[in-house]
Amino acid sequence: MSNQLIYTGKAKDIYSTEDENVIKSVYKDQATMLNGARKETIKGKGLLNNQISSLIFEKIECCGCSYSLYRTYF
Numbered sequence: 001m002s003n004q005l006i007y008t009g010k011a012k013d014i015y016s017t018e019d020e021n022v023i024k025s026v027y028k029d030q031a032t033m034l035n036g037a038r039k040e041t042i043k044g045k046g047l048l049n050n051q052i053s054s055l056i057f058e059k060i061e062c063c064g065c066s067y068s069l070y071r072t073y074f
Contacts, residue, residue: 002016002017002018003015003016003017003024004016006023010028010030010032010036011027011028011030011049012025012026012027012028012046012049013025013026013028014026025050025053026046027045027046027047027049027050027053028045028046029041029042029043029044029045029046030042030045031045
């Protein structure tokens with residue numbers, strides 16, 4: 001099933017796609033403090049987390065580990 005939520009966390013949501021080998025990660029602008037007692041929105045936080053994750057995957061690939069990053073939205 002496409003775009004079914006399979007995981008939700010503090011920083012991102014993970015969705016299934018039509019391809020069983022592909023997931024969709026959606027990063028959130030939400031920040032939590034005091035063990036989740038306080039939640040706030042920080043505009044652009046999700047975008048920054050997406051960029052950091054993409055950079056990490058690029059570095060992993062340089063070390064010889066393979067993965068597939070289909071799209072990155074900035």
